[in-house]
Amino acid sequence: MNDVASGGADISRIVLESSCDALGLALLVCGRDDTILHASASMLQFFPVQPHLLKPGTRLRDFLGAVYDTGLRPGTLPESSRRRANREDWIAEQMGLHWRERYESVERAGRTRWICLRKRRLSSGMGILSVSDVSDQKKREEQLHTDLERVELTEQILDAQPNPICVKDRNLNYIAANKAFCAIHDVAPEAILGRSAWDVVDAELAERFEQSDRHVLATGRPHSEAEHIVRADGSDLWVVTRKYRVGVPGRHFVVTCMNDVTDIAAWYHGAEDGGGNSGLQIRDYSIFTPAQNFYDPFRALNVQQLVDAGSMIETLPARGLRVLLATADREMEDRIVARLRGSGLDACAVRNREELDAFAATAGDCGVKLDILALDTALPARDAILAGWKTCPVLEVSSQADATTLLGEIFKACTDRHQARSHFPPADWEVSFEGDATARTSASEVEVLVAEDNQINQFVFAQILDGLGVSYRIAANGREAVELWQELQPSLVLMDISMPVMNGFEAAAAIRDAESQTGRRTPIIAVTAQALDIDLKRCEASGMDDHIMKPISPDMIEALLRKHMRPATVRLTA
Missing domain, CATH: 3.30.450.20 (PAS domain)
Structure with a gap:
């Protein structure tokens, strides 16, 4: 009987040792009287004590005292081992942890080693301590933490x-x-x-x-x-x-x-x-390749705010306008003409009244229309020019004028002039198109209905459609767009999706609902600030046929007209 029991105990010990080796951990089992019942040989890899201190029957207190004496006790750094805590206090603390029902911690044992201690006290009073090496895992965690700190620091440097x-x-x-x-x-x-x-x-x-x-x-x-x-x-x-x-x-x-x-x-x-x-001045802006234009004029509140803020208005309708500068100041000519050209305007200069008159006569013979005359206040013939000039609006400019501010004034003058055209007939020198803003009341003359609430953007559409010779009307909100559509029956609708009273989605749905009774279908083009999937899906769901993104351009509008409607019939008026 004793031989059988001894053989069974050996088998259990061998199985336990093999399991510890397979799991990569060390195991220490003690009884309720705090004596060691079993200790795996791998325990010496973590705590280099005398082997006899791990034999069954050894007091747990003696084993802990030996661990303390090695200086590699958990939680104590090698460089601080000389400043030891009180030996008895440390042993008492560890004994208390062994009597906890459950205890688990990751502690540093040595300069580069980390161990995981798991302690359990069973209801029978038997205590079990498992020790595993987690140095590699801890190093990976520390490396990850270091990498994250490095990435955060790099982001901070880049953002600065x-x-x-x-x-x-x-x-x-x-x-x-x-x-x-x-x-x-x-x-x-x-x-x-x-x-x-x-x-x-x-x-x-x-x-x-x-x-x-x-x-x-x-x-x-x-x-x-x-x-x-x-x-x-x-x-x-x-x-x-x-x-x-x-x-x-x-x-x-x-x-x-x-x-x-x-x-x-x-x-x-x-x-x-x-x-x-x-400072310095770049006279030849052609060395700069036009890159992305991220400005969206539909975000602008009004012209005055743009002018007051001194914004660069390169993407607004001032692009392509013909501006003539009259000044005898060569420095002023170089500075302002270069700046205006760099902003997309067609600009040149004359230096006296004779050159101005000759330029105006030649431009008239060639059918070229000036949009703005920028007149130097210091030009000798200033008063005579102001009294006799009827060709286009005049902006007086001082020699110290800022070209950016001048851009805002040019745009404002063009805006005011366009708004005035809705109240006064065109002058005899102007070229106008059939269905111009002065007489767009008949449904047969309206080819495009523009739904847009922003005044600046209304001017953008007006400039482009005028240039293409297309008759149009502009609605200031979605409800007005539906009403004008019912009245005018246009060939095409350009619908801003963000408007007061009724947005573009609702207006398009209302038009489609009304068309269901007639069988007629008007192409409706969404005008969006961003091509977000959710917006495009809502455009499709509300019955819109296509979409364009702001800021708009003449080429963009012309492509839409070619795709969705016949070209407009254009004729010159006397």
Whole structure:
């Protein structure tokens, strides 16, 4: 009987040792009288005590005292082992932990080693201690924590940079973008990260960006280019964009840094030297490649706010207007003409009244219409010109005038003039189109109905449709658009989706509901600020046929007209 019992105990011990080795842990079992009943041999790997201290019958207190004496007791660093805590207090504390029903902790044992201690006290009074090495796991956690701190620090450094910076992966998707880059688009980083340039900018620019990005990825050669960007708030950003390849083979990235050179690209006046001119002037803006225009004029509140804020109005209807500057000041001519041309206007200058009269006569013979005459207040013949000039509105400009402010005044003058045309017949020198704003009341003459509540954007549509020779009417809200549609039966509706009283979705649904009784279908084009999937689905659900994104352009409108309606019939009036 004793031999059988002894053989069974040996088998149990062997199985227990094998299990500990397989699980990668050490096991210590003690009885209710705090004597060791069993200790696996692997316990010596964690606590280098004398082997006899792990034999059955050894007091747990003696084992803990030996662990304390090694200086590798859990929770004590090697460099602080000389400043030992009281031995008896430490042993008493550990004995108390062994009598807890459950106790688990991860503690440092040595300079680079971490162990996990799990203690259980069974209802029978038997205590079990398991010890496992978690150094690798702890190192991974510490490395992850360090990496996260490094990433956070890198993001903070990038966000602190005044220049826009972004990073793309080998699939050319954005994986990082600092605050300055997001500010250009006026969106949060979440709206950019994970997307490509095709989701952020126009298709033509996205293709150009992709070509340069892929060239940098393939060759590793840096790419640089001077660009003119219009931010989402309408202000200019003149940059020298540089692209670099970073990373290791198979994990290359493209880093794009836009160095802001606005201060030297635009003329400015210093204030510290008593008002004298300072800074530099770029006379040839053609070195800057037109980049993305993020400004949305539909966000603008009114013209006066734009002028007061000194916003760059490059994307508003002032683009393409013909402006003539009359000044004898060569410096003023160079500064203002270059700035206006850089903003998309057709600008030139004359230096005296004789040149002005000759220019006006030649322009009239060629059928070229001036939109604005900017007259230098210091020009000798100023009073005579003001008294006799009838060709176009005149804006008086001082020699110290800021070109940006002049842009706002030009736009405001054009806006006021357009609004006045709805009350006065066109002058005998103007060219007008059939169905002009002065006589658009008959349903047969109205080809396009524009639903738009913003006055600036109404002017944008009016300028474009006037230029295309298309008759139109403008509704200020969705309800008015439905009423004008019923009255005029236009061939096409351009519907802004965000309007007061009734939004574009509701107005389109109302038109489709009315058409269900007649069998007639008018093409309705949604005008959106962003091509979000949810908006496009609502456009489709409300019965709209197509959509365009702001800011709009003549090419965009002309393509819609060709697609959805016959070309307008244009005739000149006497």
